[in-house]
Every structure is written in structure tokens, then in C-alpha cells.
Amino acid sequence: MTRITVTIFLALLSFLSHLLILSTQQEQQHPDTVHPNCSIGNGTYTDTSPYHNNLITLLSNFTSNTTDDYGFYNYSYGQNPDTVYASGLCRGDVTPDVCRSCLNNATRLLPHNCSNQKEAFLYYDLCILQYSSSSMFGIYVDPDFSYAFNNPEKAADADQYTDALDRLMKVLKTNAADGGSDRKVAAGNSSTLSSGQTVHGLAQCTPDLTEQQCDDCLVNAISGIPLCCQNKVGGRVIKRNCNLRFEKVQFYNPTVIDPIQVLPPSQGNNFKSRNIIVIIIPIIAVAVFLLLISIFIFLKMKKPKEAIQNSFVEADQLDGEIKHAEIIQFDFDTIKLTTDNFSDSNKLGQGGFGAVYKGELYNGEEVAVKRLSRDSGQGDREFKNEVMLVAKLQHRNLVRLLGFCLERGERLVVYEYLPNKSLDFLLFDPDRSAHLNWATRHQIIVGVARGLLYFHEDSRLRVIHRDLKASNILLDGELNPKISDFGMARLFSADQTQSNTNRIVGTYGYMAPEYVLHGQCSMKLDVYSFGVLILEIISGKKNNSIFNENSYGLLDFAWQNWRQGNGSNIIDPLLINSDSRNEIMRCIHVGLLCVQENAIDRPTMASVGVMLSSHSLSLPVPSKPAFLMNSTSSILKDSSSEATRSSEGRRNYVQASSNEVSITNLSPR
């Protein structure tokens, strides 16, 4: 009888307490309450300003990439100084659909709630949205910023509850920080020592933070718990880059985030495998890490400096460079917009590494966007190589690099746009080449020579282009030449003049014999290619053109005619009536000096510059160009056809030169 009464009484009590909990839960923050903060700072905009337009454009399509499903969106839009940066983070356990719905609500509300504020932040139950006029990506922004809410219900055994919460938050912090570059979130529960309560928690950082930044941010957030939520069963601390929440009920969806269970210390013997793993993995990780460090130090002390691979030296130098290079990092969506989603009508051409598109930036500036194909075999390192070299090298005869984009596997390089396309487009077309009179062609030869001289001697880095050819010479509105496509250029430290490369990169017909046959790479390689280019510019013929059954292409044809005193046969008929015949013949002479078989005989670009500018200096007699012997020619022809086959489907920058092929990844035999 009494037992039944007690049971009924207990049931009633439990029912009442549930009612109480429900009512207090209703008293706490309504889940959909919007918490905007419009007073972060950094000024205001007007409704007619570019910033306003950029903001609207950016937010209107903020979640349109439906393949981005890890709950973090960060984009920017617009040109300096009106660029808008925005990022959205969903709670780690929400599904992509709910996440987009939440962020869509947020993108509608925030500019409205914080009208005309350049920088604003909004916290929803399930997502956070913020935008700013300065970049936030990878930055632990505004450590003092903090929102905190509590669930007003008091914890039954506050000391034990707080203790369980502390243990939980330490574990969640470490696990969230450890979460990789897509997601940094952890959830779990922790039980009190003896009062049988459980606290559930979730901690999260924006995934663009480093592990250390995330850890710092969460330490900061955790330190806010006593201020807002001392002795309360629940609370939330929200910072710009991280947030945490705890409740006595499981408020998150445990099927999306695998919860971590933290047991009180006295139950150490009953540790389940998960907890053991939680503890043992870091121990093993630390041990392995220490071991690796010692091995590394040991090897480093043992190995002489020269033994460190060349590639490391290069990488280090590159890393040092990008810090100083002033280039814009575009976001993928901006580029997509400017190129009309990489439409065919915007396509300028297709190179060995990918297609080139024309785009127009917000400010009306026209750009050429090179979208590197994912299967191009060009790794992150080559990409950075290109970006950093071009950004660093600035000269009027080099194509200017404006920026790049490296985002979710996409690699894009943004160059200035040159309306007259590439030299081969004009030179090898009978109609278009009529626009290239001798004065123009001479200007192109001299300009390319200046660009190369800059590469070889004047720039702080010594650079070998390695793939100089007509399709890599772009022309500006005044037909000034600008050398492009530095992707394959290699860095040279100041005291090095020659290195054996482990990769052949270049285009047959323009490549010097020592490079094709032995992989030897020196500045004389570019001199050789330049010589081929001079002869092409003067003759209007491609180096692989067939002239007659007795010649093996342009070099052979030029050499034979030159030796027989028939130099004018080499000259493009369009130039024959030019009154600059002497100057043309002198350029042929220089061209033949550049393509001499023996690299040592070829002049440096500095001497080429002197030879081209002086009319009186007497020039040495050229020796035989490379690739005239039947044997060498057949080697060339064999490897050339093989290479063409292996890179089938690749076409060059401009369609006019589709039969020239850039070759990479071809190891010298």
C-alpha cells in the first residue's frame, strides 16, 4: 500500500518536474530568435554604394553551391576597396538542407537588421552569418566579441554538474580543434561523479581556423561559461569563429556527429573503448610526433646541406616570396561570374594545362583567366610556382598577373587581358600577318629579348622560361610583346648556371638539343628558343614547316640559304620590299647565332641585346644549328611524334597553333 503511494507520488513528482522543465525551456531563448550584432564597427555604406551592390550580389547566391555540404560557406565578392567578405557556419549536426534554409533566412535578415553597417554578425539557433569589409578567412577575428545565453534552470548538484561540464568541454575543445579543414566540431556527454546527471555539449569552430586558433578560440569561449551560466543546466557562448553550447538534454542530432562520452575519473576502470581511444590516441600521436622530430633532427644534423633536394630549396624560396607578392586572391564564385560560368563564348583558347577564358571584373577591367585542368598533372607546387614567379616578376614585356584562386580543388590564374591574342595567331595566318610590318616585327623581337634579359639577369630571381614560343608571346594594343606562361619556369639560385632537371618541359622544335637529349637546362635553352622565334618572325613560317625534301624544317632551311648567300629566301615575302633589308639580315644572323648546336657558342641574352641595338658591331660567324644531322633529326622526329600522341587532345593557348603541343612529365631517357 505505502509502496504504491510512494510510486504514485514519485511518478507525479516526475511528471511535475517535466512540466517545470518544459515551462523553463519555453522561458529560455526561443530557438529561432535572431541575434544580430550591428555594432562591430568598420563604418557604414549607402544604398547606392558599390559595397551595397556587392553585398546584395554576394548574399543572394550565398548558398547556391549545393555541393558544398559541410556546413561552412565563405565567399567574397567585388573589387577593392568595396570587397565584401562573408562567412556562414551551421551547427555541426544540421543537415545540408536545414543549413541552407537557415543561412538563407540569415542572408535575408542581416542586411535588414543591420542596415548600412559594413560589418555585421548574426546568430541563429542553427547557423551563424557574418560579413565584413576585411577578410576573415583563416583569421581568429575579434577575440573579445562574445554572446552568451543561459538556460535559467539551476543544476541540481551544481558542483558535480560544473565538474562534469569542465571535463566535457576540455575533451570537446581538443576534438573540435583537431577536426581538419572541412569541419571542426565535436559533441558528447559527460556524467557527474555520483548524482547521476548527464551534461550534453557541442563545441565548434569555423573550419578555416588552424588547430591552434580553434583551440584558442574555444579556450576563450569556455572561460566565458562561469560569467553567463554558473550553476545553470545550459548555456551558449558564441564568438565570431567558434561557439559552444551545453544542456542537460541531448539537443543535437547524435546521428550526424558521433558523440564522445566522457566518464567521471573514478570510473576509470570501466572505461569503454571509445574513452580509451580518446586518451590513447593523443598519447600515441605525441610519441610518434616526438619520434619523427628526433628522426628529422637526426637526419638534418647528419646530412650535408647540399644533399637536401633541390626541390626543397625551391619550395622554401617560393614560400618566402608569396608573403611579399601583391596579388589578389579571387574567390571562385567571382571568377565564375566574370567568365559567365566558363562559357564557351568566353573561351580564348586551350593550353596544355587548361583553358583560358576572358572575363570582366566588377570595375570593367578585362582579364584572362587560366583555369587549370584538374588532370593536367600540375600539382599545387607547380601552380604556386607559376603564381609566385609571375607575381614577383614585373616588366613591361611580361604578362602581368593580377591574382589567382585556389579553392576546393579549382586552380585559376588571372592575368591582364591582351586583346590582340598571341603572336602565332597573327604571324602564321596569311591574312593577319599582313598587319605585321617589319617595324612591328622588330619591336616584337626586341621586346621579347628584353623580357628574357630580365628573366636571366635583371630580376632578383634567375629564371629560365623553358617554353618560349610564338604562342606564349601575347601582344598588347600597340602590338608590344609580352611573354606569358611562366608555369614551367624554374628558379635558379644566383650562383647556379646549369642544372640537370628531372623533367622535360617544353615544346619540340623550340627546345635546345642538350635539353631534349640530356635534360640539361641552362639559360642558353631560352636563347635557343629565342633564335627559333626570330627566324619564325622573319620568315613567317613555323619552325616545323616543310620547305622542300632536302630540308628538315626552318632552321635547316635558314642555315642552308644563309650559307649559300641566299639570305633573302628566308625573309617573309611580305617584308621583301622593306627598306630595312640590312636590319632584317642582321636579325637572321643573330637568330642563327642563337640556335647554334653547342650551347657555349650561343650568345647570352645580354649580348643579344647589344647585337640587336648596334648596327656597326661585327657579329661572329654562326656555326651549324642543332638538329641538322640525319641521325639527330630522326631522334627528334621519333620522340616528337610519340610526345604528340601522348598528349593527344591538348591544344594550345590559341587555336591557331593547335598543332604545337606542350609536353610535360616526360622523363629524359
Ligand SMILES: *[C@@H]1O[C@H](CO)[C@@H](O)[C@H](O)[C@H]1NC(C)=O
Ligand atoms: C576594419 O578594417 C580594417 C581595414 O579594412 C581592418 O584592418 C580592421 O581589422 C577592421 N576592424 C575590425 C574590427 O574588423
Ligand SMILES: *[C@@H]1O[C@H](CO)[C@@H](O)[C@H](O)[C@H]1NC(C)=O
Ligand atoms: C544567382 O543564382 C541564380 C540561379 O542559380 C542565377 O540565375 C543568378 O544569375 C545568380 N546571380 C549571381 C549574381 O550570381
Ligand SMILES: *[C@@H]1O[C@H](CO)[C@@H](O)[C@H](O)[C@H]1NC(C)=O
Ligand atoms: C561547389 O562546392 C564544391 C565543394 O565545396 C566544389 O567542388 C564545387 O566546385 C563548387 N561548385 C561550384 C559551381 O562552385
Ligand SMILES: *[C@@H]1O[C@H](CO)[C@@H](O)[C@H](O)[C@H]1NC(C)=O
Ligand atoms: C527559415 O524561415 C522560414 C520562414 O520564416 C521558416 O519556416 C524556416 O524554419 C526557417 N529555417 C530555419 C532553418 O530556421
Ligand SMILES: *[C@@H]1O[C@H](CO)[C@@H](O)[C@H](O)[C@H]1NC(C)=O
Ligand atoms: C531583425 O529583423 C527581423 C525581421 O524584420 C525582426 O523580426 C527582428 O525583430 C529583428 N531583430 C532585431 C534584433 O532587430
Ligand SMILES: *[C@@H]1O[C@H](CO)[C@@H](O)[C@H](O)[C@H]1NC(C)=O
Ligand atoms: C557587438 O559586438 C561589439 C564588438 O564585438 C560589442 O562591443 C557589442 O557589445 C556587441 N553588441 C551586442 C548588442 O551584443
Ligand SMILES: *[C@@H]1O[C@H](CO)[C@@H](O)[C@H](O)[C@H]1NC(C)=O
Ligand atoms: C574560404 O576558406 C578557406 C579556408 O577554409 C580559404 O582557403 C578560402 O580562401 C576561403 N574562401 C575565400 C573566398 O577566400
Ligand SMILES: *[C@@H]1O[C@H](CO)[C@@H](O)[C@H](O)[C@H]1NC(C)=O
Ligand atoms: C552519452 O553518449 C554515449 C556515446 O554516444 C551514449 O552511448 C550514451 O547513451 C550517452 N548518454 C546519455 C545519457 O545520453
